[in-house]
Amino acid sequence: MANIENFATPSSAMGALKRPVVTKGWREWVFTVDHKKLGIMYMATAMFFFVVGGLEAVLIRLQLALPNGKILNADLYNQMFTMHATTMVFLFVMPMAAGFANYFIPLQIGARDVAFPRINAFGFWALLFGGLFINLSWFLGGAADGGWFMYAPNSGPIFSPSHGVDFWALGLQIAGIASLTGAINLIVTILNMRAPGMKLMRMPIFTWMILVVQFLLAFAVPVITVALFLLSFQRNFGATFFDVAAGADPLLWQHLFWIFGHPEVYILILPSFGIISEVLPVFSRKPLFGYPFVVFSGAAIGFVGWGVWAHHMFASGLGPVSVAVFSISTMAIAVPTGVKIVNWTLTLWGGKLWFTTAMKFAIGLIVLFTIGGLSGVTHSVAPSDTQQTDTYYIVAHFHYVLFGGAVLGLFSGFYYWWPKMFGKMLNEKLGTWNFWFMVIGMNLTFGPMHILGLQGQPRRMYQWTENRAGEGFFNLAFWNLIASIGSLVLVVGVFLFLVNIFITARSGKVAPLDPWGARSLEWMTSNPPKEHNFDSIPTVHHLDEFFHRKYAEDANGQMQQIATAEEVLKQLEDNADAHIHMPSPSYWPIVIAFGLPVTCLGVIYSIPLAIFGGLIILMGAFGWALEPSTAPDTDFDPPSSSNTSKDVVHVG
Amino acid sequence: MFTPGSKYLIAITGLSAVSFALYMLLVHPSAIGAVALIGLLAATSLLTGITLFTRDGHASEGQTSAAALDTPTPSMWPLVGAAGFALLLVGTITTPIVFIFGIVAMLAALVEWTVQAWSERSSADVAYNAQIRQRILNPIEYPILAAVGIAVIIFSFSRVMLAINKDAGAIIFIAAAAAISLVGVLISVRPQLKKSIVGTIAVVAALGLVGAGIAGMGVGMREELVVAAQEDHYAHKECGAEKSEHFDKGVSETISATSGADATIELIDGKLTAHAQGIEGLQDSITVRRSNPINIIFRNKDAGEFRLSAYLGKTKVADGVSEDLITCTQLLPQGAEQWLTFTIAKPSVSGEPYTLSIPGLAGQSVEVVVP
Amino acid sequence: MNHIKNASDAASRVNMLTRVIGRLKPVILGTAGTMFLASCATNAPQDTWQPKGPNAQKIDSLQKPVFAVAGIIGLIVAAAVTYSIIKFRDRGQPIPKQSHGNPALEITLTIIPALILAVVGVFTFRTVFDLNKTSDTQMIINVTGQQWWWEYDYPANNEYGITQPIITSGQLVIPVGTKVMLRETSRDVIHSYWIPALNGKRDAVPGRITINRIEADEPGIYAGQCTEFCGLSHANMRMEAVALSKEDFAKWVANQLKPYAAPAEGTLAKEGETVFLNQCTRCHQVNGLTRADGTPVIAAPDENVWSGAVPNLSHLMSRNTFAGAMFDLLTPECRNDVWKSDSASFGAKYLAGVSEPCLNQTDLRGWLRNAPAKKPMYANPAQLAATGGKYRGMPNLGLSESDIEKLVAYLLTLK
Structure with missing residues (x-):
């Protein structure tokens, strides 16, 4: 056993399998496994796709501004609305929520990272490559043109001869892999890595909603995966799952799609519910009204959400029994949703309201989402749904839900958490302009669609004709024009946000430690947080732990400040942990993720390429399994930078 | 970067690649020659890869041979290799499967032996050497073992399911699933359960399954499957009244659509009647659309076995020669039903109607009108 | 809530304002309702709030109260939020008591909407x-959708004088006051x-009825539109239901069953028949049309078109539209004359069909010149590897x- 130091250490013996140690430049981001960096990359990716999807929406609205629009042809229009929905759902709202979850869940539960950091990195890269893969189809003969619902048999090779649908199906598979890995990762993180004392019912509501969403994802994504496989096999390998002449039933696709698709709606909306459930109490200076009700209504939505899918198929001839039952279950899900609205309103009630931009977006969500929710109730009534479905009334409904709900919530989150993430305050004045342009823009765009739909304008038409537009000054032509103008106002609103980011990055005010008087754990650390989040993991005694460390009731029952945020933080720093273990970066997540689109391209164009992609994945998997669990200090340049102030050790 | 050992192997790989390319391009290639050279290429590139990957033969200064410092650990691979060779010999005189097992055992022994031997020379620390071996082999071993395990389970279970009858099959399936869940729950609520107990349960279950699988293989497939395989009934070769034994009586249940068929055709008391979707009462003719896949359900409510046969006009097979286009359901016993899909491209012409009829049952038919 | 009493004058002024708003609420509600209705198009052909038959009427009387209830709930939420915004904004009041809610209130506010929904349910x-309900059906029509037009076939029905099946497209003609069942497929x-x-x-689902x-x-034309996305020309897949009085319907049936009348020899139309025989009959059927040798012409769309069917052009000029109801066969003036006529004179005007002065020459000629340029279709099988050369x-x-x-x-002779 003598002279062991003469022999190779694991790191040098493994040669190319060293873990990356560079923490500067692009490699810092590409090989990172830090949940905060990944969160920011998720958000940047989502924001990019938001702009892409938004431009698609503007083209759609420009085409429909006047009768017999000529800006897009029929084929391009069909691709445009398909990709608008696909982009907004799968590449904007879901990744944006994933970004928020990635960044804030470990902070909110007092953890130093997620449970599986490398899988986390893999999830992000898979999403990015999946998104780019889908959009690649624009340049390779046309994007998918069957609508985001991609009903069979219209999605078959005869009815959609370009490769668009292939790109769509395979790209969504990749994004689905990302969602699944993310879901499992966050569930494990939330259930196992909470700070001491943080019981489930002391978790911040955002964490709760994300937990529900991850369970929904874990069960919904496999369904769409199956459906997409059937579709891919039908298109690429001659299967006949939806081929009527072979005895199949096209409604099979609809059932599969909507069993995924309806929980998906809650996957999109619940994160925003979580965000504003954080924002409203902070700016009302009082806790969320009825916290357990909000938690359980979220969970209830998560359960009942599985029993309502056929309300997307009321017109498809299911028979009266199914229709009646799904009609009732759809009404039932309105109840837990209503509970949330009630609780938000009552959170405001009796508060001490501070109208920051984040708060404005949150209040905007309450009102606009309510409109969307109520229009949803009107078509839970199945007979009236047969008049409304596939008209612009539905478009109006889900844009109030998804724009008025999900998007406003996400924007509220941007303004609320920006100082946390970047240490600078977004400009509030510009933020107010941003808010009003977006809210007015969205009402101008989607409000008239209620009228358009109820007066009989169907969706997904590349042109509308004056013959069917009615008479009078307020005819459908007028409302179509207003909606198109509204979309431009909306564009200005979103543009103002981008300007705000730019201005803030250039010369923003440095954020104070606790700019909003916040309540939850993520604010109990520096802005932006250190790599290891917390110097010492706080012990949690309350819901709204941070607030209760700052404030206490005096003898008269009045809340009095007992400590500043700086003091609370100082206390944590003074008791810093001696040893902090952080995961090391890794080369392999991005390698494996890159293998996925290569394989999929191969499935479409040539099988050898698919085998090559498979080999990349295999190689990546072996690299992943073989790489050492940590980079030794000697690999760092200068050696062991982590030993300077605190003993932060990187382990797998 | 490149150790002497790897340089030698790289050269050999390159040479074999060149010789393979030359052989394929210049010499008239024979299959055996190509296989031999590509085998050589594969073998040398594998060895080169391992050498590069492990930096074997990298003699840095001051380094003593690890082998000199430590005695080798016990190994089972010589035994496996020898057993493999024995199997190989036995296989040559008995059945090929034994031969293949022999080859697999020898290959496994070869790879494992090589890596183990190499790892034991890498340092003087036994634990560290074992770790190196695991690091290289586990990513290969685990997927292969998992695949083999899954294959054995599926193979054994499927033999059992093929041997027993359908109802017993469903019960066994449910019972097995319940047992697995139960054990899973037990283990999860008692995580401190001894490893040996869990292991014993797993081994007993595995042995039981394999045993049952072997037994199932011995018994062979159930009668219906044997008959069905002989008859090739999927081919729908004949649509007459001939009697044939078919195993899958309720085939309509296997089709996703069970509602919304164009019409339901029923045979009751020797009479054939039609009930078109959405139309009250019974009809003796149905109107269907031209060039449209038509789905109908045939339900036999009569004693005896009958099939529904659809006459879909004539098709020209050669000049002046035409053949009847006929499709039919299987022979259905009383109470069974089946789904039939067909398409008629030409409208009906008077005098030559399209019909649905029961072979062997004269005078009963439903006319199919195609406007 | 004590501290609120101490609020400044500004707050009491706000309170007064909210009270005034409260009193004005009925007025505001009424005005908003009227404004909403006034802001809609008049006579939109596909208006879902203008039922013209018993089934649509049933839907309408169910949905209008639901809209009202939803509207009221929406206003209550908006009012509560607005009130909170005005009343509870930060005016320097102390941090409120950290109350975590009120279960009794919470449960009440859960049960009330649940009850409302139960009633709606x-x-x-x-x-x-x-x-x-289908048991009281009086007439059956088979409706077949395909890209991008509808085919209507009327099975033989002696009660309505339909002695042999009628096939038509573009416009669904029905008698008023008759319960018609559409058996749909695709x-x-x-x-x-x-x-x-x-x-x-x-929905018209392939493989299902x-x-x-x-x-x-009432007699009249009722507009509609394909509402399940069906590919390239989904927007152009329109339909029109024409309701005729029972007598007029009988006349329409008689006209549809009228045998084919060949154009007189030597006319331009006769030359047109030859062109039609050469160019169109591979796909388009005109019942009763015969070749020069007297054999009947049976079109074979199944050999040329992927969906296996194209519109039957018998009595084309008894319809007002063509190409999947995308184009009118009538000029705008003649079309207006038919669409805007009252229910008494409608039947006669519709049954008059399309005469030469009323024919929409522009669109019909444009269509014959280059159909895919007028309506997006995959009309070139060279771009469609999967259809085996079919259009x-x-x-x-x-x-x-x-x-x-x-x-x-x-075509003008095909009355």
Whole structure:
């Protein structure tokens, strides 16, 4: 056993399998496994796709501004609305929520990272490559043109001869892999890595909603995966799952799609519910009204959400029994949703309201989402749904839900958490302009669609004709024009946000430690947080732990400040942990993720390429399994930078 | 970067690649020659890869041979290799499967032996050497073992399911699933359960399954499957009244659509009647659309076995020669039903109607009108 | 809530304002309601709030109260939020008590909407089953959707004088006051049949027969549109239901069953018939049309078109539209004359069909000149590897101008 130091250490013996140690430049981001960096990359990716999807929406609205629009042809229009929905759902709202979850869940539960950091990195890269893969189809003969619902048999090779649908199906598979890995990762993180004392019912509501969403994802994504496989096999390998002449039933696709698709709606909306459930109490200076009700209504939505899918198929001839039952279950899900609205309103009630931009977006969500929710109730009534479905009334409904709900919530989150993430305050004045342009823009765009739909304008038409537009000054032509103008106002609103980011990055005010008087754990650390989040993991005694460390009731029952945020933080720093273990970066997540689109391209164009992609994945998997669990200090340049102030050790 | 050992192997790989390319391009290639050279290429590139990957033969200064410092650990691979060779010999005189097992055992022994031997020379620390071996082999071993395990389970279970009858099959399936869940729950609520107990349960279950699988293989497939395989009934070769034994009586249940068929055709008391979707009462003719896949359900409510046969006009097979286009359901016993899909491209012409009829049952038919 | 009493004058002024708003609420509500209705188009042909038949009426009387209830709840939420914003904004009041809620209030506010929805649910349940009643059907029409037009076939029905099946397209003609059952299916992808004035929509699913019941109270034309996305020309897949009085319907049936009348020898139309025989009969059927040798012409769309069917052009000029109801056969003035006529004179005007001065020459000639340029279709099988050389839609036939002239003259004879 003598002279062991003469022999190779694991790191040098493994040669190319060293873990990356560079923490500067692009490699810092590409090989990172830090949940905060990944969160920011998720958000940047989502924001990019938001702009892409938004431009698609503007083209759609420009085409429909006047009768017999000529800006897009029929084929391009069909691709445009398909990709608008696909982009907004799968590449904007879901990744944006994933970004928020990635960044804030470990902070909110007092953890130093997620449970599986490398899988986390893999999830992000898979999403990015999946998104780019889908959009690649624009340049390779046309994007998918069957609508985001991609009903069979219209999605078959005869009815959609370009490769668009292939790109769509395979790209969504990749994004689905990302969602699944993310879901499992966050569930494990939330259930196992909470700070001491943080019981489930002391978790911040955002964490709760994300937990529900991850369970929904874990069960919904496999369904769409199956459906997409059937579709891919039908298109690429001659299967006949939806081929009527072979005895199949096209409604099979609809059932599969909507069993995924309806929980998906809650996957999109619940994160925003979580965000504003954080924002409203902070700016009302009082806790969320009825916290357990909000938690359980979220969970209830998560359960009942599985029993309502056929309300997307009321017109498809299911028979009266199914229709009646799904009609009732759809009404039932309105109840837990209503509970949330009630609780938000009552959170405001009796508060001490501070109208920051984040708060404005949150209040905007309450009102606009309510409109969307109520229009949803009107078509839970199945007979009236047969008049409304596939008209612009539905478009109006889900844009109030998804724009008025999900998007406003996400924007509220941007303004609320920006100082946390970047240490600078977004400009509030510009933020107010941003808010009003977006809210007015969205009402101008989607409000008239209620009228358009109820007066009989169907969706997904590349042109509308004056013959069917009615008479009078307020005819459908007028409302179509207003909606198109509204979309431009909306564009200005979103543009103002981008300007705000730019201005803030250039010369923003440095954020104070606790700019909003916040309540939850993520604010109990520096802005932006250190790599290891917390110097010492706080012990949690309350819901709204941070607030209760700052404030206490005096003898008269009045809340009095007992400590500043700086003091609370100082206390944590003074008791810093001696040893902090952080995961090391890794080369392999991005390698494996890159293998996925290569394989999929191969499935479409040539099988050898698919085998090559498979080999990349295999190689990546072996690299992943073989790489050492940590980079030794000697690999760092200068050696062991982590030993300077605190003993932060990187382990797998 | 490149150790002497790897340089030698790289050269050999390159040479074999060149010789393979030359052989394929210049010499008239024979299959055996190509296989031999590509085998050589594969073998040398594998060895080169391992050498590069492990930096074997990298003699840095001051380094003593690890082998000199430590005695080798016990190994089972010589035994496996020898057993493999024995199997190989036995296989040559008995059945090929034994031969293949022999080859697999020898290959496994070869790879494992090589890596183990190499790892034991890498340092003087036994634990560290074992770790190196695991690091290289586990990513290969685990997927292969998992695949083999899954294959054995599926193979054994499927033999059992093929041997027993359908109802017993469903019960066994449910019972097995319940047992697995139960054990899973037990283990999860008692995580401190001894490893040996869990292991014993797993081994007993595995042995039981394999045993049952072997037994199932011995018994062979159930009668219906044997008959069905002989008859090739999927081919729908004949649509007459001939009697044939078919195993899958309720085939309509296997089709996703069970509602919304164009019409339901029923045979009751020797009479054939039609009930078109959405139309009250019974009809003796149905109107269907031209060039449209038509789905109908045939339900036999009569004693005896009958099939529904659809006459879909004539098709020209050669000049002046035409053949009847006929499709039919299987022979259905009383109470069974089946789904039939067909398409008629030409409208009906008077005098030559399209019909649905029961072979062997004269005078009963439903006319199919195609406007 | 004590501290609120100490609020400044500004707050009490706000309070007064909210009280005034409260008193004005009925006025505001009324005005908003009227404004909403006034802000809608008049006479929109596909208006879902203008039922013209019993089924649509049932839906309408179910949905209007639901809209009202939803509207009131929406206003309550908006009012509560607005009130909170005004009343509880930060005016320097102390940090409120950290109350975590009020379960009794919470449960009440959960139960109330649940009860409202339960009531709505009961009525929904009843209407769903009511609308699905089929036992009293008086007439059956088979409706077949394909890309991008609808085919209507009327099975023989002695009660209405339909002695042999009628096949038509573009316009569904029904007698008023008759419970008509549409048996829908599709030849290719899923379509959806929707005449908002008569009933809600029902999908036409390939391989399935779906049932849709309509009935019109008054003679007239009711517009509709395919509402399940069905590919390239989904927007152009329109439909029109024409309701005729029972007598007029009998006349329409008689006209549809009228045997083919060949154009007189030596006319332009006769030359047009020859062009039609050469160019069009591979796909388009005209019942009773014979070749020069007297053999009947049976079109074989199944050999040329992927969906296996194209519109039957017998009695084309008894319809007002062509190409999947995308184009009118009538000039705008003549069209207006038919659409805007009152229910008494409508039947006669509709049955008059299309005469030469009323013919929409522009669109019809444009269509014959180059159909895919007028309506997006996959008309070139070279771009469609999967169809085995079959068209999906009418191709550009490359007709000469004189051929088009002759064809138009011929088509005008197909009354």
